[in-house]
Amino acid sequence: MYMKRQDKFAARKISENNVSMPKYTIGVVSQLLGLPPQMLRRYEEAGLLEPSRQGGKNRLYSDQDIAILEEISELSAQGINAQGIRYIIQIRKHVVVLQQEVEQARDAQLRAEEERRQLEKARRDMEEPH
Numbered sequence: 001m002y003m004k005r006q007d008k009f010a011a012r013k014i015s016e017n018n019v020s021m022p023k024y025t026i027g028v029v030s031q032l033l034g035l036p037p038q039m040l041r042r043y044e045e046a047g048l049l050e051p052s053r054q055g056g057k058n059r060l061y062s063d064q065d066i067a068i069l070e071e072i073s074e075l076s077a078q079g080i081n082a083q084g085i086r087y088i089i090q091i092r093k094h095v096v097v098l099q100q101e102v103e104q105a106r107d108a109q110l111r112a113e114e115e116r117r118q119l120e121k122a123r124r125d126m127e128e129p130h
Helices: 005-020 026-033 037-045 063-077 082-127
Strands: 052-054 058-061
Touching: 005 063, 026 037, 026 058, 026 063, 037 063, 058 063, 063 082
Parallel strands: none
Antiparallel strands: 052 058
């Protein structure tokens, strides 16, 4: 079904908000990932992740945090140290930003090409004798 541009943007924003909304306790995340809570705390101490805090105390993790933790765990299992993991995560975030910029540039180019076609058609229509 066709969605208006604003509706798509609103839906994307809602989806992004849900992904980044803190909702899982350390115990739940520990069970989901099969990692001991101490390991999750160590990742935080190493500066690899900063979960939200509920009332300044209990850690709360978002879906986005869980995805990052899966990545951290995988990289750690490959023998990469905390500094290397931090660097890899930063690079991947930068790649995502660049991909979004490329997508926006492509969208702008398509809009400009469509506008050019419409202007050319309007010019031809005006030049034709009636």
